[in-house]
Amino acid sequence: MPDGTDIVYAYDGSFEGLMCCVFASYEFKEIPSLIRPPSDQQTLFDTAKWIETDEHKADRVYNSIPMKISSLAQDLVKLGFLTCVPNKELLILHFLRLGFKHGGKVMTMLTDDIVCSLQKAVQHLTSESHKFKGFVRFSVYGEVLVAVIEPKNYVLPLLSPHFCDRYRSERFMIYDKTHRMALIYQSKKAELISVDELTLPEIDSAEVEYRRLWKQFFKTIAIEDRINPRCQRTLMPKRYWGQMTELNEKDAFARWQVAETGTGTRLSGTEVCTRDPLSTYRISK
Amino acid sequence: MSDSAKYDVACTSSGVDRKGKFGSIGSAAKAGICHSFSADGRCISLLKVLLTNVCIYDCQYCINRVSNDTLRVAFTPQELAELTINFYRRNYIEGLFLSSGVIKSPNYTTEQLIKALELLRKVYNFNGYIHVKAIPGADSELITRLGLLADRMSVNIELPSQESLKLLAPNKTKESILRPMGLISAKIQENCTDLVKYRHASKFVPAGQSTQLIVGATPDTDHKILTLTEGLYRKYHLKRVFFSAYMPISENSLLPSRDTKPPLLREHRLYQADWLLRFYGFEAKELLDEQNPNFNLQVDPKCNWALNHLDIFPLEINKAPYEMLLRVPGIGVTSAQRILSARRNGALDFSGLKKIGVVLKRAQYFVTCKGKVLEGLKITSDGTIRSLMADQYKLPSQFPEQLSFFTEPLVKREDVQQCLTGQI
Numbered sequence: 001m002p003d004g005t006d007i008v009y010a011y012d013g014s015f016e017g018l019m020c021c022v023f024a025s026y027e028f029k030e031i032p033s034l035i036r037p038p039s040d041q042q043t044l045f046d047t048a049k050w051i052e053t054d055e056h057k058a059d060r061v062y063n064s065i066p067m068k069i070s071s072l073a074q075d076l077v078k079l080g081f082l083t084c085v086p087n088k089e090l091l092i093l094h095f096l097r098l099g100f101k102h103g104g105k106v107m108t109m110l111t112d113d114i115v116c117s118l119q120k121a122v123q124h125l126t127s128e129s130h131k132f133k134g135f136v137r138f139s140v141y142g143e144v145l146v147a148v149i150e151p152k153n154y155v156l157p158l159l160s161p162h163f164c165d166r167y168r169s170e171r172f173m174i175y176d177k178t179h180r181m182a183l184i185y186q187s188k189k190a191e192l193i194s195v196d197e198l199t200l201p202e203i204d205s206a207e208v209e210y211r212r213l214w215k216q217f218f219k220t221i222a223i224e225d226r227i228n229p230r231c232q233r234t235l236m237p238k239r240y241w242g243q244m245t246e247l248n249e250k251d252a253f254a255r256w257q258v259a260e261t262g263t264g265t266r267l268s269g270t271e272v273c274t275r276d277p278l279s280t281y282r283i284s285k
Numbered sequence: 286m287s288d289s290a291k292y293d294v295a296c297t298s299s300g301v302d303r304k305g306k307f308g309s310i311g312s313a314a315k316a317g318i319c320h321s322f323s324a325d326g327r328c329i330s331l332l333k334v335l336l337t338n339v340c341i342y343d344c345q346y347c348i349n350r351v352s353n354d355t356l357r358v359a360f361t362p363q364e365l366a367e368l369t370i371n372f373y374r375r376n377y378i379e380g381l382f383l384s385s386g387v388i389k390s391p392n393y394t395t396e397q398l399i400k401a402l403e404l405l406r407k408v409y410n411f412n413g414y415i416h417v418k419a420i421p422g423a424d425s426e427l428i429t430r431l432g433l434l435a436d437r438m439s440v441n442i443e444l445p446s447q448e449s450l451k452l453l454a455p456n457k458t459k460e461s462i463l464r465p466m467g468l469i470s471a472k473i474q475e476n477c478t479d480l481v482k483y484r485h486a487s488k489f490v491p492a493g494q495s496t497q498l499i500v501g502a503t504p505d506t507d508h509k510i511l512t513l514t515e516g517l518y519r520k521y522h523l524k525r526v527f528f529s530a531y532m533p534i535s536e537n538s539l540l541p542s543r544d545t546k547p548p549l550l551r552e553h554r555l556y557q558a559d560w561l562l563r564f565y566g567f568e569a570k571e572l573l574d575e576q577n578p579n580f581n582l583q584v585d586p587k588c589n590w591a592l593n594h595l596d597i598f599p600l601e602i603n604k605a606p607y608e609m610l611l612r613v614p615g616i617g618v619t620s621a622q623r624i625l626s627a628r629r630n631g632a633l634d635f636s637g638l639k640k641i642g643v644v645l646k647r648a649q650y651f652v653t654c655k656g657k658v659l660e661g662l663k664i665t666s667d668g669t670i671r672s673l674m675a676d677q678y679k680l681p682s683q684f685p686e687q688l689s690f691f692t693e694p695l696v697k698r699e700d701v702q703q704c705l706t707g708q709i
Contacts, residue, residue: 218321
């Protein structure tokens with residue numbers, strides 16, 4: 001089988017697309033050296049093979065995983081696709097090839113480099129998403145809660161069940177700045193949509209007050225004799241601090257920069273993301 | 286108000302899974318969730334407050350004791366509920382940790398706590414996590430009502446022996462503390478059978494109860510504290526026992542002087558031992574005895590145990606049973622489980638162990654793979670001790686870096702094991 005250093009697959013970046021790449025790898029009896037999502041830059045003499053996404057093929061691959069390997073492996077692959085590990089597509093392909101060869105046993109082959117890397121990547125994803133269950137900070141705008149996060153992995157699908165359950169009677173949005181995606185929950189329905197930029201209106205006095213109270217609580221609760229910044233940073237690395245109320249150095253009135261494109265971020269009946277705070281600012285001046 | 290409550294260590298929000306409900310706010314996650322970490326590195330999960338810092342008791346170690354000259358204030362139940370709900374909506378917190386000074390009498394105080402929680406649960410429809418302090422000396426009937434509103438209840442023992450109590454907390458007795466603890470434990474048991482019988486029986490402190498012991502305020506030894514801890518887990522089925530290094534907050538001839546440094550490392554060792562009791566199948570008497578009543582501050586308790594039992598090592602990784610794997614320094618709960626599943630696919634070697642997550646730096650002295658020790662390793666009991674100790678000396682002891690282990694999040698993470706790997 002050609003284990004080509006020159007074969008490159010290009011696909012549309014969807015999970016189904018990746019499943020089709022797996023299909024193609026078996027169909028053409030070849031192992032690509034790279035599977036490229038559309039965002040990556042093309043090289044000058046690009047000879048990448050375009051793999052068309054075909055729902056039927058994708059389903060065949062996806063449904064065969066629990067039958068030929070195990071449902072645990074299926075979960076691992078699904079999660080693996082959300083991770084930020086470089087060349088995750090290739091890792092998943094190799095994992096599946098290994099799985100189709102060895103069956104369910106692949107999940108216990110912990111000393112294998114591929115299995116080990118995929119499990120580590122997924123571990124990174126799940127632990128980051130667990131952290132965000134706590135570190136997400138909502139601000140109240142009228143009736144709507146809005147939070148911004150900057151995760152490494154694509155954690156929104158994992159956060160969705162948790163927050164939708166917790167804030168069942170609320171309307172909220174969590175904006176993932178890294179992946180430019182937003183989780184929007186209203187009238188008992190959750191949606192993931194892509195949003196290029198987000199503009200938030202100014203916060204009201206109640207919000208200012210609760211932020212102040214929370215900052216005060218945060219300061220008070222620390223015991224002076226035990227101050228241990230290193231321990232604090234280990235458990236809550238600084239990259240999370242930017243979007244956390246109690247650690248954000250910026251003034252509470254700091255604004256996100258403007259311009260909204262995206263596909264319909266309007267939450268009905270509210271002013272979230274529809275009003276440009278800068279214009280308000282100018283008027284009030 | 287939090288200023289007075291901060292000396293309570295417990296901040297876990299773990300132990301109960303509860304789905305959200307329409308029309309109400311909140312849910313609870315079994316694993317617990319840390320929402321932030323304060324500058325001292327401890328997890329902030331719950332809004333930790335006192336209903337009031339007025340107190341009729343005179344416990345010498347406490348800043349709210351009646352003889353201390355401090356400003357006395359109180360929350361109204363409405364204020365407290367508003368604050369909790371608004372923090373919760375913004376995802377600042379996982380729930381409320383409500384404690385109180387003893388105002389007028391234990392019964393009166395408990396009634397106030399019940400009032401506050403009823404308002405929060407029934408009027409504000411708060412469905413998140415609540416941890417409440419049981420007030421020693423309150424009637425059983427009141428404690429029962431309080432327990433039905435909360436997820437976790439705790440009674441702080443604080444001082445590990447009757448003599449210390451008499452000296453420093455003259456208004457409390459061992460009996461007054463252990464009675465509510467016994468009651469809560471009995472109620473939980475009773476409630477379990479009720480739930481089997483009637484599906485809709487209300488839940489009594491579904492996340493169990495916990496307690497806290499002060500370390501270093503009295504001459505009680507580690508052995509005494511650990512034996513007490515073990516007893517509490519067995520007899521009262523506590524979910525957690527917390528330790529708190531004594532912070533000198535008042536000048537008193539009965540207590541260590543104000544410039545005493547809090548025994549943080551000792552507290553750390555106690556937490557490590559606590560883990561060994563709960564997850565590693567150790568017994569208190571294996572770790573300490575009358576002759577060695579205190580932990581070795583240089584070496585962690587598990588290493589210490591291993592060094593005293595060199596005759597059973599080295600263990601063959603590919604044959605040793607799970608219980609024995611857990612006893613190897615450098616192997617934690619997760620890595621032991623992973624060894625079990627990985628070795629079904631063939632014998633493991635040292636590089637495999639490393640990939641699995643075993644801390645070879647420690648484990649290498651105690652294991653063999655396929656009958657061989659790690660290449661280039663010379664085992665003499667003396668050498669082992671020296672290299673393990675050398676490892677410890679690199680860290681300036683009594684220095685904070687080493688202490689990151691015991692902070693709350695580790696308790697709470699779903700995969701407690703993950704945190705343990707290689708740490709004990």
